[in-house]
Amino acid sequence: MTSSPSGRRAPRGSLSAAATRRVERPAPLRQAVYDALLELIVNRTLAPGQHLVEAELAEYLGVSRQPVREALQRLQTDGWVDLRPAQGAFVHTPTEEEADQLLAVRSVLETYSAKLAAEHATASDVKLLKKLQKAGEEALVTANVERLVKANADLHAAVAAIGRNKVLSEMIGLVDRRVRWYYTPIARPRSRDSWNEHAELVAAIADGDAERAGEVMHNHAEQTRQTYHDRKTPEGSTESD
Amino acid sequence: MTSSPSGRRAPRGSLSAAATRRVERPAPLRQAVYDALLELIVNRTLAPGQHLVEAELAEYLGVSRQPVREALQRLQTDGWVDLRPAQGAFVHTPTEEEADQLLAVRSVLETYSAKLAAEHATASDVKLLKKLQKAGEEALVTANVERLVKANADLHAAVAAIGRNKVLSEMIGLVDRRVRWYYTPIARPRSRDSWNEHAELVAAIADGDAERAGEVMHNHAEQTRQTYHDRKTPEGSTESD
DNA sequence: GAAGTGCTTTTTGCATACCAAAAGCTGTAT
DNA sequence: ATACAGCTTTTGGTATGCAAAAAGCACTTC
Incomplete structure (x- = not known):
């Protein structure tokens, strides 16, 4: 359990070169999914009106349903997809x-x-x-x-x-x-x-x-x-x- | 596309009085959670800067973590809370x-x-x-x-x-x-x-x-x-x- | 006594599994 | 064919587990 001396986090004391960058962000997966889906929508890989199935996207992107769901919801609030109450996400069709x-x-x-x-x-x-x-x-x-x-x-x-x-x-x-x-x-x-x-x-x-x-x-x-x-x-x- | 005149809109029964109401909404839970949290924020029950713990909110509202998470994320995109990468949600402090x-x-x-x-x-x-x-x-x-x-x-x-x-x-x-x-x-x-x-x-x-x-x-x-x-x-x- | 150190706890982020309800689809009986 | 019934797919939600990161704590050391 408490294996290895992997606790060698960056030195807390004299930051020295810390000013350069904030190490590495954990990179929230849902954000990556959001970006990926948005790209697919913008370049018309996912056509307007198309039904987006969570499980399919999840498998395609190699992640679980959860981050996909969260990404889809943000895509909705930003106007890229429509989330129909019990049917899921559809690529928004602009009028x-x-x-x-x-x-x-x-x-x-x-x-x-x-x-x-x-x-x-x-x-x-x-x-x-x-x-x-x-x-x-x-x-x-x-x-x-x-x-x-x-x-x-x-x-x-x-x-x-x-x-x-x-x-x-x-x-x-x-x-x-x-x-x-x-x-x-x-x-x-x-x-x-x-x-x-x-x-x-x-x-x-x-x-x-x-x-x-x-x-x-x-x-x-x-x-x-x-x-x-x-x-x-x-x-x-x-x-x- | 939807303009097909055939209008095959599933006439399960001849509608009867269906026109009045769209039945009952399945009431998306995350929306209710969103509303509840927003209310708590606006009326200052949740103070600016306060740390919002998913599990606590979930228990308080009597739901699971998932809808709470989704609500928090939408609250973020709308500017009400800040989601710090590995720390969770904090009520936004306006400058x-x-x-x-x-x-x-x-x-x-x-x-x-x-x-x-x-x-x-x-x-x-x-x-x-x-x-x-x-x-x-x-x-x-x-x-x-x-x-x-x-x-x-x-x-x-x-x-x-x-x-x-x-x-x-x-x-x-x-x-x-x-x-x-x-x-x-x-x-x-x-x-x-x-x-x-x-x-x-x-x-x-x-x-x-x-x-x-x-x-x-x-x-x-x-x-x-x-x-x-x-x-x-x-x-x-x-x-x- | 103060400071630095490691350790434990808490919490998120994601995965997985499961289930009820709803929408869509299909096949069958009339 | 049409209407009905049942099956399938999919969502939305619950529950659970777990790795990783941050925070807090206690402990040692000087």
Whole structure:
């Protein structure tokens, strides 16, 4: 029972190099499961409407039902799956209405975020933004959709972080991820305009012009919303990848 | 998909009077536990910082650990408790910074909500608002804090509902509840002003004046925020502004 | 007496097993 | 075929066990 001298925990006393990192997190399994399932949902491996059976997921992921259940419940509160009372989890099927509402909320949150960013941005913040902007424009020329989407997400996240409002950042993170899920399949043609607007946004933030930053972001978000609407009624084409 | 006209919705018996009620919900236990714990937190039975032991809560509530765990995890994602990796749940301790951030987010969400309400309000919507306004003013004369808080919450929720944006409503619900948790203990002196502003808001919505409704709501929220700040600086404070 | 040390206890996190109830499916009798 | 009955699958919850981590305690040592 009390075997081995395995109790050689890190020295409690003079921490010495302890400052570097907090050792290793036990890495809560449910979090890993959550990430895995979210990935599967976002990349359409698990299709909207699909029934997710706990036991299957558990076996597939090599864990027991418990962490799967907990992950599914969190996925529900974040809007990725629907938990029907006695039937289990189904991948959420986004409706047009819901997408529009999400885009609207995103618009107001991001607009505020841009204002805050303009008010708080330091020189190094601006530097980071310009770096991200450049990365985005490079992705633009390679026409790599995945990279573009990521660059876009990174820039928006950076703006939110600069605003120094964690509550806001977190919300934007949640909303944006879902919006991106809906929007990604049709994101192609707007990229160029989008990054021009980003450039304008970065400039406004660099100038510390909150009013203008907010305005630019608002227009940016509304453009996206408009694009979504224009695009959504061609024919039910499932263009995946 | 579900639009198949055949509607094979299991007609087990010809429904008879089934239309009235959806039978009885199986009543998901974790939800009941969630509600119970939230109530205990909000009314300060469980104090901020307190360590919540799964087994204790389970016994206290007469359920097993599992639903308690699930409730605690949802309480975490909603910001009511902190789940420390290997130590369990602690009632969240709100910081001044966080409260302010929450108030700021609430402000922008509510402002948008008011605009939407003004755009969408029907005659019966306005009627409801006026009813709630009246209820609030009655609570005002009785000086019953609890009733006042509830009336306030009801009115804001009604405005959000009128806006017809579910995503927004839900978010406002989450944010407002937390704000109220922080704010309730100091809600006294502003009630009168607050309800005057509510009256103005209702009037603007009734007129369908989105611009004005948004403005009124914005001022209303910012006033609340200001009150919160004024109140929490009794003596020489370290204002980081 | 103070400080550092190991040991025990507590609690979480996950696995496993089991069961009742509900929803879905299937097969059979009429 | 249709309606009914029974079977199967799946959830939601209980109970239990256990490894690992944190906290608390007691004990030794200086």
